[in-house]
Amino acid sequence: MRSKTNRNTIFFITTLLFYYLLFSHGCGKNLPEDRPSGIKSVPLLNQDSSIVDFPDDFKGKILLITFIYTNCPDICPMTTHNMQLMQTQLKKDNINYVRFAELSFDPVRDAPHILKEFGDIRNIDYKNFTFLTGKEQEIKNILNKMNILAIPGDTTKIKNGSVVYFYTHTDRITLIDKEGKIRNEYRGSKTNIEKIINDIKTLGD
Amino acid sequence: MLLLLSLLTLLNSFSPKVKIENVWVRPAAKGMNSALYFNLNNVTTKADALYKVNSKVSKLVQLHATVTKDDGTTSMKEIKQIAVPANSIIKFEPGGYHVMLINLKKKLKVNSKIEFIFYFRTGGKVKIKATVRSEKSN
Numbered sequence: 087m088r089s090k091t092n093r094n095t096i097f098f099i100t101t102l103l104f105y106y107l108l109f110s111h112g113c114g115k116n117l118p119e120d121r122p123s124g125i126k127s128v129p130l131l132n133q134d135s136s137i138v139d140f141p142d143d144f145k146g147k148i149l150l151i152t153f154i155y156t157n158c159p160d161i162c163p164m165t166t167h168n169m170q171l172m173q174t175q176l177k178k179d180n181i182n183y184v185r186f187a188e189l190s191f192d193p194v195r196d197a198p199h200i201l202k203e204f205g206d207i208r209n210i211d212y213k214n215f216t217f218l219t220g221k222e223q224e225i226k227n228i229l230n231k232m233n234i235l236a237i238p239g240d241t242t243k244i245k246n247g248s249v250v251y252f253y254t255h256t257d258r259i260t261l262i263d264k265e266g267k268i269r270n271e272y273r274g275s276k277t278n279i280e281k282i283i284n285d286i287k288t289l290g291d
Numbered sequence: 292m293l294l295l296l297s298l299l300t301l302l303n304s305f306s307p308k309v310k311i312e313n314v315w316v317r318p319a320a321k322g323m324n325s326a327l328y329f330n331l332n333n334v335t336t337k338a339d340a341l342y343k344v345n346s347k348v349s350k351l352v353q354l355h356a357t358v359t360k361d362d363g364t365t366s367m368k369e370i371k372q373i374a375v376p377a378n379s380i381i382k383f384e385p386g387g388y389h390v391m392l393i394n395l396k397k398k399l400k401v402n403s404k405i406e407f408i409f410y411f412r413t414g415g416k417v418k419i420k421a422t423v424r425s426e427k428s429n
Contacts (some may be wrong), residue, residue: 160367203320207318207398242353252367254363275365
């Protein structure tokens with residue numbers, strides 16, 4: 087009689103443990119972050135000049151977002167390439183609940199058509215990949231909330247006297263879950279794509 | 292005198308130089324910036340230094356290095372020259388040294404070829420053609 091009770095207890099505990107592991111993994115509880123972005127939704131413009139309410143329009147989907155400027159010759163194209171590689175991999179894996187966004191922190195120069203050129207030259211598939219720009223102050227607020235630094239500097243003059251400037255900026259990709267919470271942050275230009283994809287899968291559909 | 296100068300020029304063209312290998316340029320739109328990447332392979336027994344690269348493709352060409360700080364921010368700085376010690380390979384690669392092409396005069400389309408002239412302290416001028424291509428896989 088006692089042996090049967092013990093067996094039942096062990097079965098009960100094992101079942102509980104199984105479900106705990108299953109659900110804690112599926113909900114991404116093992117991801118390092120779980121904090122609301124605190125961003126009040128604002129209208130931004132995408133590469134086609136259409137309005138995108140950020141971040142509200144991405145709620146209900148997992149979002150990978152990075153921060154770029156199109157005059158960047160080195161780091162931002164590397165990050166964009168990594169985003170593109172992940173988009174391709176997730177497409178192969180039939181995962182369609184992820185959105186990709188690149189927000190320009192240089193809205194003065196990065197008008198929608200400039201973002202479109204930047205994307206077109208890289209054959210970006212815009213199906214679930216969006217470039218965003220907007221009003222300077224609103225972008226600054228988003229950057230502050232997401233702890234992204236972008237400071238213009240490293241100025242160079244070209245022969246016709248015009249000034250070219252570059253940015254010191256945070257090199258980051260941020261993973262946001264369906265509820266709009268920040269779940270993980272990664273280096274953008276040199277990153278472990280497999281790790282990010284695993285984190286996305288951990289968050290699940 | 293003229294004969295001597297011609298002879299010296301001829302000798303210089305046959306002398307071993309730093310090899311410029313794995314050359315490629317990142318695609319970019321007209322008016323934007325891009326970067327040229329390559330390896331400098333100094334197979335000679337003499338140290339050399341790259342101090343300038345020229346091209347008609349952009350309004351300005353500079354030697355640059357991307358610097359990443361501990362706080363995760365990146366920036367670029369211009370460098371005046373890059374030493375290439377004897378029997379060494381110096382890599383110009385994404386996220387590190389690169390030749391910056393500032394304010395492109397034309398769109399850099401994939402598979403197009405761009406001419407560059409490299410200037411070395413010891414090896415002199417070297418002309419090369421670079422192909423525009425996308426990034427390699429991560």
